[in-house]
Amino acid sequence: MPKKGENIYKRKDGRWEGRYIKSRTESGKIIYGYVYARSYRETKEKQKAKMVSCNSQTINKNEHTFSWLASEWFESIKLHTKASTQNKYHNMLTNYILPEYGNQPFNAITYDFIESHCKFLLEAGGKKVMVYRQKQ
Template identity: 90%
Template structure:
């Protein structure tokens, strides 16, 4: 006999009907699928097979959509239009500062707090010596994370946070202005050392 919550019912035509979650819309709304059989047991077996297939599909998609896999695809996609030096910079940042923390995370788990906490760690304890990275370097790390997140969104992957809201404060050093004596000395030097343009 069917148990409560199994979603298996006997139809008026004598057949048994089993309902299962087939998929979801982009907004998360459930789309149901149905199996039919002459007996409850056969319907139950068909329903179990469909549920197992759906669960396997979800797990497979989650594994495909972990950060490291998408980061790898993104890196390959930029090779055609970036200089070798830029590629090396991105590769080193991915290897040293990003993938150790983000690598096995699915995009729906990478929240604002996750990103902010990681940036704080890099600023305070990042780098080979553990003395912290410069705000400029952490900003560069964030730029890569943003680019990978945008790449994931273009592929139709749900991204919990694209890192745009996370900002790194950079202290701008005041510019030193030459005083009048120094300005005069500089002008005098330039005038004495003028060279004709050839």
């Protein structure tokens, strides 16, 4: 019996079939890819490898900015969060994160860059102090 949510099923011929999202069409329709193996474990390993390679290829192909990825993430969590949580996330994105990271390519953001921005916010006292200093 297959485990829930993994899209791995045993076929009549005795093989295991794993399904993964290969890509999407312009209209948003999912295009699936399939892997086959003799055991459940092999199928799961093949499926994970294909999913990782497909995800890295789509991000590298498009070279999206951080703001695009942030908006995609925000849209994906909207259905699963309360309105108050959505408002909090939206405010944090628009006030603190997107002004600094928004126009940069996703691959250009490093740990050191994030660390320096966090240190600046902590030392400056937050966004209100940043805005006040910019007006002077």
